[in-house]
Structures are given as structure tokens and as C-alpha cells.
Amino acid sequence: MLSKILPEKIWTIIDRKVNLKMVNEIRFRVNKPIIIAIGGKNYFLSENGATSNLGSAIFSTKTIIEDIIFRASECSIYSVNEQIKKGFIVTEKGVRIGIAGNIVEENGVIKTMTNFCGCNIRLPHNVKNCSLSAFPFIVSDEGVFNTLIISPPGCGKTTFLKDFVNQLGERQSLNVLLLDERGELDNNLTSNFFDKIGFASKKVGFENGIRSLSPDLIITDEVGQEEDIDAILYASTSGVKVIATTHSDNIETFSHKPLFQKLIDEKVFKRYIVLSKRNGPGTLEGIYNENFSRMMTKF
Amino acid sequence: MKFIFIICIFSICLLVGFLFYSKYNKRKKFYTSLIMLAEKLSVEINFSRERLKILVENFDAGVRRNLLGVDEGFISYLEKKDELSLQVFSKANCLKQDEKEFILLFLKTLGRSDVENQTKEISAYISRFDEKKEETTKEFKKYGSLSLKLSVVAGLFFTILLI
Numbered sequence: 001m002l003s004k005i006l007p008e009k010i011w012t013i014i015d016r017k018v019n020l021k022m023v024n025e026i027r028f029r030v031n032k033p034i035i036i037a038i039g040g041k042n043y044f045l046s047e048n049g050a051t052s053n054l055g056s057a058i059f060s061t062k063t064i065i066e067d068i069i070f071r072a073s074e075c076s077i078y079s080v081n082e083q084i085k086k087g088f089i090v091t092e093k094g095v096r097i098g099i100a101g102n103i104v105e106e107n108g109v110i111k112t113m114t115n116f117c118g119c120n121i122r123l124p125h126n127v128k129n130c131s132l133s134a135f136p137f138i139v140s141d142e143g144v145f146n147t148l149i150i151s152p153p154g155c156g157k158t159t160f161l162k163d164f165v166n167q168l169g170e171r172q173s174l175n176v177l178l179l180d181e182r183g184e185l186d187n188n189l190t191s192n193f194f195d196k197i198g199f200a201s202k203k204v205g206f207e208n209g210i211r212s213l214s215p216d217l218i219i220t221d222e223v224g225q226e227e228d229i230d231a232i233l234y235a236s237t238s239g240v241k242v243i244a245t246t247h248s249d250n251i252e253t254f255s256h257k258p259l260f261q262k263l264i265d266e267k268v269f270k271r272y273i274v275l276s277k278r279n280g281p282g283t284l285e286g287i288y289n290e291n292f293s294r295m296m297t298k299f
Numbered sequence: 300m301k302f303i304f305i306i307c308i309f310s311i312c313l314l315v316g317f318l319f320y321s322k323y324n325k326r327k328k329f330y331t332s333l334i335m336l337a338e339k340l341s342v343e344i345n346f347s348r349e350r351l352k353i354l355v356e357n358f359d360a361g362v363r364r365n366l367l368g369v370d371e372g373f374i375s376y377l378e379k380k381d382e383l384s385l386q387v388f389s390k391a392n393c394l395k396q397d398e399k400e401f402i403l404l405f406l407k408t409l410g411r412s413d414v415e416n417q418t419k420e421i422s423a424y425i426s427r428f429d430e431k432k433e434e435t436t437k438e439f440k441k442y443g444s445l446s447l448k449l450s451v452v453a454g455l456f457f458t459i460l461l462i
Contacts, residue, residue, distance in 0.1 A: 004379055070410065070411060071379065073410070074350045074351070074352065074377075075350070075351050075409075076349075076350045076352075076410045077410055077411055077412060077413065078344050078348060078412065078413050078414045078417045079348045079350055081348075081413040081414060111413065111415075112412075112413040112416075
């Protein structure tokens with residue numbers, strides 16, 4: 001897939017000199033060195049692969065960035081404009097490309113983004129069993145607990161979710177609804193028990209999904225807006241379990257976020273799982289119950 | 300022997316005339332088909348937002364034949380097999396250099412912007428292509444049939460001369 005998106009020269013270097021299985025992100029910024037994130041650390045891309053030496057770094061240009069976005073949209077930017085308005089494109093293989101540029105607004109409505117000046121290619125990885133340590137805390141004989149996975153960006157929340165879906169599918173026959181707002185979640189899923197609603201808002205996904213698909217469990221990524229909170233409350237009062245993710249540094253910071261106060265006060269989430277990049281993305285820092293009491297120390 | 304020679308001369312005259320006729324005909328058909336493709340793209344981009352490659356591939360095969368391989372070159376570029384250059388016109392010898400460069404500009408704008416701007420751009424190019432289509436239709440009417448007639452006359456002239 002990257003061979004179709006990246007310029008020939010850059011792809012050749014990455015293909016021959018870099019272990020793609022270890023790469024989390026490839027960042028392009030206009031007139032800045034190309035950065036590759038390996039194991040949570042940033043390196044410059046040079047003719048010989050990853051390096052810490054700025055002097056040998058390959059620099060990105062506006063043309064390179066525009067071409068990457070053009071190719072990522074399968075040469076049809078108009079077809080992915082709704083995604084571009086939100087600041088990203090997701091390719092058919094579930095690779096998410098974040099885009100930086102100028103927002104074009106008209107009468108307060110975002111029309112598109114132009115003058116692309118940067119992009120960040122996030123490579124999904126399937127890490128089998130990465131959710132196993134936390135699995136017994138989320139799934140018990142009583143069923144699945146409403147769970148929120150917390151971490152800063154790039155710490156493996158989505159990878160964790162995908163593995164969890166597969167692990168659950170191997171052990172139980174619960175009907176899982178994936179709300180895949182950014183098209184990243186259903187890549188390489190082996191479970192036979194999931195449905196997907198893609199590229200819809202949480203509000204639409206939760207309401208339509210609960211009404212039409214009768215899920216036992218809804219799994220969704222990146223809760224961060226008022227309407228997401230309302231959607232989770234709607235699900236919890238409908239008897240549907242929810243597993244979601246959100247961005248935060250740690251459990252202490254999260255517990256003071258005004259957006260989540262209602263969910264915290266009503267103890268909607270019974271489990272909080274904190275991830276970090278401390279030993280690479282996906283490092284399990286702790287599992288907490290609805291009172292923020294630690295159930296398991298650092299792993 | 301002389302009879303065979305006369306037939307060859309007559310055939311050559313007809314062939315030359317037909318080549319000129321064919322050239323003007325190809326130019327006319329090319330622009331007619333290009334406009335049809337551009338209009339189809341404009342509609343589909345507006346409504347279905349389908350990918351460019353699929354839109355071009357699914358376009359009427361009969362009409363695509365009149366595009367003299369330019370559509371295939373464009374698809375090859377969309378598949379990242381080739382660069383988008385004047386090379387796509389390798390089979391379109393009936394087009395002039397400035398025409399090729401202009402059509403190349405059109406192809407380079409495809410897929411590069413949102414729906415509203417893309418359809419505006421395509422409309423602007425269609426207007427220019429319409430002018431070209433009128434020009435090539437007039438050329439064909441004027442020079443196409445004239446070429447055939449002249450070739451027949453020339454053939455007969457040489458036939459009589461040789462007889």
C-alpha cells in the first residue's frame with residue numbers, strides 16, 4: 001500500500017533500509033526532514049534508512065506532500081473530501097493519514113482543506129495478544145464491563161481494541177458493534193461476531209446501531225466530544241455495554257476532565273485501562289475500577 | 300504489367316486521400332469523445348464521488364476507442380505505472396502540440412480538488428473543448444471530403460496519363 005502512496009525514491013529507501021514492522025508513523029512537513037517513528041522514538045529518514053543525524057536527512061517538499069495525499073485518495077481528492085475536512089484520509093488498508101493545511105470555511109461551515117503543508121502516515125500493526133493481560137479485568141462471568149482505554153496519542157489504543165475484538169470473538173459469541181468513525185478498526189479482524197458502522201458520528205452510530213443491530217457490546221475509538229458522552233449514556237441506559245478510548249496523559253489528569261464528569265459521577269465505566277509508550281506503544285500502565293482504585297499495578 | 304502499375308498508382312492516390320480524411324475524422328471524433336468523457340466525469344464526481352480510475356475504466360468502450368490511447372495512458376498514471384506526460388499522446392498523432400499540452404493540463408487537474416472546484420474546472424475545460432470540437436468539425440467538412448475527392452481525381456488523372 002505504501003508503495004502506491006509514497007514517491008518512488010522514498011519508498012525504495014523505506015522498503016530496503018527500514019523494518020516497516022517497527023514503524024509507527026512517517027511524518028512529512030514542508031521543507032523539513034522526513035521523520036519516522038520507530039518504537040515510539042523519532043528518527044530522520046536518510047538514504048541509508050533511519051538516522052539521528054540531521055545532516056543526512058531527506059527533506060520533504062510541498063509537491064511530495066500533495067502527491068502523497070493525492071495518491072492516498074486514489075487520485076480522487078473530491079471522493080475523500082469529507083475525511084479531509086476532518087483532517088485525515090484513511091486508505092483501504094486502514095492506514096490513517098493525518099493532514100495539515102489551511103481550512104476553507106464558508107458561513108462557518110468547513111468546506112475543505114487546501115495548501116497541504118504536512119501529513120502523518122500512521123501504520124497500523126496487529127499485535128496479537130496485546131490485550132490479554134487486561135482481558136480478564138474487562139470480561140468476567142458476569143459479562144463485559146464498560147471500559148475506557150486511556151492514553152496519549154500513539155500509544156496503541158486502536159491496536160489494543162482490535163486485538164480485544166479478536167480475543168473476545170475466540171472466547172464468546174457476543175454481538176459486537178464496531179463504530180469505526182475513522183475507518184481504522186476493522187483491519188485484520190478475525191472475529192465472526194462483529195458488525196461495523198463506518199465513518200458515522202458516534203450519535204448516529206450508537207442510535208442506529210442499537211436500534212437496528214441489537215449489539216451486546218459497542219466498541220468505539222476516540223471519545224472526545226459532548227455528543228460522544230451523550231451517545232455512551234444512551235447506550236448504557238439501553239443495556240448495551242461500551243468499550244471506548246480517549247486521549248489523556250494518565251488517570252489523574254483524566255479524572256479531572258470536565259467532559260467526562262457525568263460519566264465518572266454515574267460510574268458508567270467500571271474499568272479504566274491506562275496505556276503509554278514507556279516501553280514502546282501499548283505499555284500497560286494500570287487498570288482501575290470505577291472508583292479509580294488500582295486493580296493491577298504496572299506490568 | 301502496365302495495368303497493375305496503374306492500379307497501384309490509383310490505390311496510392313486513394314490511400315493518401317483516405318489518410319487525410321481519416322486524420323480529420325479522428326480529430327473530430329477525439330474532441331467529441333473527450334467532451335463526452337469530461338461531461339460524464341463532471342456528473343459522476345458531483346453525484347457518486349466515485350474514484351477517477353473507475354469512472355474512466357467504466358466509460359463507454361466505443362467512445363474510449365476514439366481517445367486514441369490517451370485514456371489508457373491516464374489510467375496507467377492513476378495506477379502509478381507511468382508519469383503523466385506527453386507520452387500519453389503517443390498514439391494521438393493527429394493532435395497538434397499545443398492541443399496535447401492543453402489536454403495534458405486538463406488531465407493534471409483531475410482529482411486534485413474538492414467536488415465544487417473540480418466540477419467548475421471541468422466545466423471551464425469543456426467550454427474550450429467545445430470550441431475545438433467546432434473547429435475540427437469544420438475542418439473535417441472542409442478538408443476531409445475534399446481530400447477523398449482530390450485523391451480520386453488525382454488517381455484518375457494519373458490513370459489517364461499512363462493509359
